[in-house]
Amino acid sequence: QKEVEQDPGPLSVPEGAIVSLNCTYSNSAFQYFMWYRQYSRKGPELLMYTYSSGNKEDGRFTAQVDKSSKYISLFIRDSQPSDSATYLCAMRGPTDSWGKLQFGAGTQVVVTP
Amino acid sequence: GAVVSQHPSWVICKSGTSVKIECRSLDFQATTMFWYRQFPKQSLMLMATSNEGSKATYEQGVEKDKFLINHASLTLSTLTVTSAHPEDSSFYICSARGDLGLAVNEQFFGPGTRLTVL
Numbered sequence: 094q095k096e097v098e099q100d101p102g103p104l105s106v107p108e109g110a111i112v113s114l115n116c117t118y119s120n121s122a123f124q125y126f127m128w129y130r131q132y133s134r135k136g137p138e139l140l141m142y143t144y145s146s147g148n149k150e151d152g153r154f155t156a157q158v159d160k161s162s163k164y165i166s167l168f169i170r171d172s173q174p175s176d177s178a179t180y181l182c183a184m185r186g187p188t189d190s191w192g193k194l195q196f197g198a199g200t201q202v203v204v205t206p
Numbered sequence: 207g208a209v210v211s212q213h214p215s216w217v218i219c220k221s222g223t224s225v226k227i228e229c230r231s232l233d234f235q236a237t238t239m240f241w242y243r244q245f246p247k248q249s250l251m252l253m254a255t256s257n258e259g260s261k262a263t264y265e266q267g268v269e270k271d272k273f274l275i276n277h278a279s280l281t282l283s284t285l286t287v288t289s290a291h292p293e294d295s296s297f298y299i300c301s302a303r304g305d306l307g308l309a310v311n312e313q314f315f316g317p318g319t320r321l322t323v324l
Contacts (some may be wrong), residue, residue: 101247127312136210136299136315137250181249192238192303194313198249 096120099182099197108206112169116182116197119163123184123195126158128167131179131199140180141167172204209233210302212316219290220324227285227319229300235280236302240313241273244297256283280304290323297321 099116106112114128124145129137141156143149143165149156157166165184169176182197209232219225229239238257242250254270256262256277264270272294274286283302287294297320301313 125312129315134297134318134320136212136301136317139312139314142312192313193240193252193255196249201247 094119097182097184097195097197100200101198103201103203105203105205106172108172108174108204110172110204112167112172112176112202112204114167114169114180114182114200114202116165116184117163118165118184118195120186120195121160121163122186124187125185126156126165127183127194128154128156129181129183131181133178137181169202174204174206177202177204208314210236210300210314210316212300212319214319215317216320216322218322218324221291222289224286224288225290225321227287227298227300227321229283229285229302229316231281231302231304231314234302234304236283236304237280238303239277239283240301240303241275241283241285242299242301244299244318246297250299253285287321290321292323295321295323 097118126143128141130140131137143156143158146158146160153170155168179199179201181199183194211230213228241253253268254262254264256275258280262275277283299318301315303313
């Protein structure tokens with residue numbers, strides 16, 4: 094079983110809809126949670142960073158962490174075609190050597206005009 | 207801030223030759239750099255972790271003699287694919303992590319290098 098599970102999609106939504114992405118994990122030691130966006134043939138770009146449980150909002154993006162359920166989510170409001178990309182969740186514990194991350198498989202999102 | 211560059215962005219080489227890929231942190235000092243490999247429609251696979259001035263730590267199954275990593279300075283790491291073969295064709299991505307003086311000091315990724323071995 095992988096430490097981080099993420100549905101690879103694709104997830105297709107119409108423009109303006111809310112995109113809902115999530116990951117589950119098995120390691121209760123994870124405390125730092127990230128969401129990266131990756132466009133085709135580009136490197137991942139850090140979108141959201143959350144420490145421990147709670148919500149964090151940044152513009153159209155909201156990240157949620159529920160450590161009791163080992164479940165994290167990313168919501169994208171008012172989705173745009175430019176949001177079409179692969180979204181990767183990543184996480185690590187406080188003692189992971191040099192900050193090594195565990196990644197999910199990535200969810201491909203397609204926002205249709 | 208937190209910009210990481212890679213060079214070249216795309217390289218084609220003949221089987222049996224060696225290819226060097228550079229990764230640079232442009233506006234911060236990267237105490238740790240990571241090298242990943244990514245196949246189409248798959249997630250990132252960590253190959254190795256390197257700290258400036260130290261030998262790289264390779265993940266299980268990654269041949270250290272084939273994928274040579276050098277982290278000679280706080281802003282530069284190189285990955286050399288030695289005696290490349292067609293199965294080494296992939297998208298190679300580096301990331302860097304360091305003291306940015308920000309709340310977030312997670313990994314920042316380069317744009318990737320597409321390697322095609324003929």
